[in-house]
């Protein structure tokens with residue numbers, strides 16, 4: 001994803017401003033099962049758009065939330081090195097994030113800290129969940145508690161892409177949360193940007209009002 005993504009039509013992210021479009025990203029170490037989870041959720045009903053130059057696959061899915069049809073784009077990257085940063089455009093305009101680790105490999109759980117930190121640098125407030133994948137390989141892990149999610153106040157799911165346990169529930173919950181977030185964004189940066197725009201607008205209005213009154217904006221106040 002190191003190239004200029006702005007020039008690729010599939011990667012035009014303006015569409016995520018439209019009410020009925022949401023973007024959900026998936027993060028986690030290589031081979032934790034990110035792609036298999038999406039494939040399991042979408043089953044026959046998916047048409048992945050492979051953008052191999054960017055090691056990126058977009059899965060499109062139409063969900064019904066309330067009475068509305070919502071187009072969900074799931075963004076999935078492949079073969080990320082453990083501590084390699086993602087391209088900022090991966091996070092851009094994302095409405096929710098699914099953070100995945102492999103219950104069979106402790107290191108993938110430890111690395112959640114790094115993934116989560118990077119996510120929050122770009123998207124401080126979007127809904128996020130933690131997904132413990134591959135529980136089919138050892139059901140005993142479901143007795144264990146994984147504190148990362150509690151510590152950060154994130155919902156936690158034990159899932160298996162192989163046998164489908166909890167996969168549909170997790171994706172449905174996340175789609176719903178992405179749509180809710182989109183309708184009521186609480187993202188601090190979104191709010192700051194909005195404030196700045198409003199501030200700029202007010203300033204312009206004040207300036208033009210002042211000019212109409214025959215005053216320059218910079219004029220000192222006179223008694």
Ligand SMILES: Nc1nc2c(ncn2[C@@H]2O[C@H](COP(=O)(O)OP(=O)(O)OP(=O)(O)O)[C@@H](O)[C@H]2O)c(=O)[nH]1
Pocket residue numbers: 028029030031032033034035036037077078079080133134135136137159160161162163
């Ligand atoms: N037993 C078991 N194996 C799984 C499960 N999910 C994925 N796998 C296996 O784990 C391997 C990696 O799965 P992928 O979905 O390709 O992993 P990924 O996270 O997309 O990996 P990258 O694309 O390299 O980032 C594959 O061999 C899968 O068959 C699962 O729920 N249970």
Ligand SMILES: [Mg+2]
Pocket residue numbers: 034035036076077078079
């Ligand atoms: Mg993959």
